[in-house]
Amino acid sequence: MLERKTIASAAIPGGEEELNLVSHGRDFIIMLGRGELMGTRMQYSEEQLAVLTLAEIDAPRPRVLIGGYGMGFTYRAALSKLPEGGVVRVAEIVPEILDWAKGPLAHLTEGSLDDPRGDIRLCDVSALIDDANDGTCEKYDAILLDVDNGPDGIVRDANNRLYSRTGLGKARDALAPGGVLAIWSAAPDHRFTRRLKDAGFDVEAREVRARPNNKGPRHMIWFARKG
Template sequence: MLPRETIATAQIPDGEELTLVSHGRDFIIMLGRDELMGTRMQYSEEQLAVLTLAELRAAQPRVLIGGYGMGFTYRAALAAIPEGGKVVAAEIVPEILDWARGPLAELSGDCLDDPRGEVVICDVAALIDDANDGTCAKFDAILLDVDNGPDGIVRDANYRIYSKTGLGKARDALNPGGILAVWSAAPDHKFTRRLKDAGFDVQVREVRARPNNKGPRHTIWFARKL
């Protein structure tokens, strides 16, 4: 069995420690003993962007992504964004970008230099607030992959994102017909109800972690602003 090698660590603000490890040719970001993401199972995170962008009505959509991580959702959004569109990712751990340009440079490619995208070191909730108070333009899609799901919180401050108030703020930060898409490692029927109560039309899809219908089943909520 191949050993896991620790490459780097980083502290989540007001949270636990992240560890970047290599396992043969693969890379994994760990939170304690739990795997947050890895290069062997990235398909569902890519589909978070692909499936959302396929449903957008805007000709030149503005897309906000909560969490850069290993960049799976970010790169998929850049690949699918129509001409004139913009992708903004909020990442709260600065070292994540150091990893992207360092040990994960081959995986990252040139995505961090793509003029259609921008990675901002901040809480995604702050950019949602900016859209609501007019500091920045509203979004056509908000993609959230900052935790393992509404019931798998990585950082206590993120609870507000999935609360009724937080979902209302996300709804208000969207243009008419915009979509809030949320990735989760597991289903959560209470969260589905919360989205509906917040004024969204909700579709829930199950997506495998790997292509060809392989790997664990992950959940994505697609909540359209009415």
């Protein structure tokens, strides 16, 4: 049996537990305590978060905001589907996540950290949403959130505000007309679907498997369109 080895750890700003980067044979996993947040064996749904969202928007040169770099699956998928002239901005709050992307996970980045269409910032995604609302930057055509395990913050309590009705309203206001807020979750949540509708979105919830062969856990992605 292959042994899991912790090769790096990182404190989460505002969180109570550490993130651990673990190797398991040729695979890598980011863990919170004993729970797996993401890993290289089951990345398909995180890629689909970007692929399906970009298929939903009509902007010729889309401005995309991603909350959470993680292992970069969503970011790289967004770049692969980005039309000419578009930009993908990423907010990551844990500095070590980006260090891992340049170090033990460098084989996964495939040069994406140097892509001129990308803009990776070390900050809370809520700050970039606020910037779009106060006119500091242009509004986004899509906002993709994968900052936790879903709309209930387990990584850090502050994530809950993103998924509150107030936080969803701020995300809606940071979108251009017809823009899409897409949210990844490890599990369905019917109350959250209602919360999105109450925040003024037209909502579609889609189930996506964790692996491309229609196997693995069933994950949920909400696509909430600004009318």
